[in-house]
Amino acid sequence: MGQQYARNWKASFTVGGKALDPSSLRMRFATQQKDTSTPHVLNLFITNPSRTTIEAIREEYKKVEISAGYDQDIGTIFSGEIIQVRSGRENVVDTYVHILATGSERPRNFAVVNKALAAGHTFRDRVDVAAKALQEYGVSVGHIDDLGNKKFPRNFICFGMAKDLLREVCEATGASWHIHNGKLNILKNQNTLPDGAVVLNSDTGMVGLPEQTLQGVIVRCLLNYRIRPGTKLQINESSIQRAAISPAYAAGAQNTFFRDQSPNEALQSGILGIAADGFYKALLVEHNGDTRGPNWYTEIVCVKADGGYSPALISRGISDAEGN
Structure with missing residues (x-):
């Protein structure tokens, strides 16, 4: 990561090759991106746009892209x-226009599959069928992990929603799928994207101290476009603030994730969600x-x-690498 000063940004709205760039106005944006099939979301507020700009965005433009760094x-x-x-x-004094956008919602909700696969096909063959259906809506293939070489002894009819086919494959192979900026990614639960680790510390833009929660470890840093769902992060284990247990009567199950153990037991079991080697996988960005x-x-x-888990992941059917 280079020097993190002199902010730069760009917002563009497009349709049919025609573009509109309101970057000279004040913009406030918030994105939410998960490693699940849930479409990514953008809330963008532009301050004091002209009436012409508002009407153009409302009537003419269908796509939006935000870049920052x-x-x-x-x-x-x-x-x-x-x-x-x-x-x-x-x-x-001030007016605004609020743009709500989602990433690849139409492909997720409307792409359908209708194809027969012969005996001897693999999980990757099923993924390719779904990927082809998504491609018709502008989604290309990003990173797809090795899903194994298991070959099915019978033929298989791919019929229905592409998202359901991907869900079934991921449940069977211990993986998750998501679409990020128009690219389909499938990651095994214990794997990260192959882009290399992003180091987070006070020298690289980390703000405050990471905190352990039931959802996972929460860390904040200066805006970094390189971080996305599935990114590998490196965080010093000693900087993470441990969560406090709850004295509530009904909090027994929750407290088991934070119970007092020796450091080695906690790190090896995954209960605390703290990585001994300092490497983490981004789930929500x-x-x-x-x-x-x-x-x-x-x-x-x-x-x-390498396969950490939390109650939030367990509710999605994702456990640690040992299946706990």
Whole structure:
């Protein structure tokens, strides 16, 4: 990561090759991106746009892309489709337009599969069928982990929603799928994206201290477009603030995730969600920025990169590498 000063950003709205760039106005944005099939979300507020700009966005433009970073080092943090445009007044002086957009919601909700696979096909063959259906809605293939070489002894009819086929494959192979900026990614629960680890400490932009929670370890840093769901993070274990147990009567099950053990037992069991080697996998990434204010951060919820787990993951059917 280079020097993190001299903020830079760009917002563009497009349709049919025609583009609109309101980056000279004040923008406040918040994105939410998960490693699940749930479409990524953008809330974008533009202050004091002209009536012409508001009407153009509402009537003409269908896609929005936000890039952010520092100086010449910027990258895309969101790309998706506009689903609502509304305008209003913040006070007696300032007006705003609010754009709500989602990433690849239409492919997820409308892509269908209808194909027969012969005996001897693999899980990857089923993924390829779903990927082809998504491609018709503009989704390309990103990173797909090795799903094993198991060959099915019978033929298989792929019929129905592409998202259901992907869900079935992921449940069977211990993986999760998501679409990030128009690319389909499938990661095994104990794997991360192959882009290398992003080191987070006070020298690289980490803000405050990471905190252990039931959802995972929460860490905040200066806005970093390189961090996305599935990214590998490196965080010093000693900087993570341990969660406090609850004295509530009904909190017994919750407290088992934070019970007092020797450091080695806690690290090996995964109960505390603290990685001995300092490597974590990003599950939830939120980019928040204000082009004329102090807000310019990325907040991440992460777990151990080699198969960590938490109650939030267990509710999704994801356990640790040993199946606990």
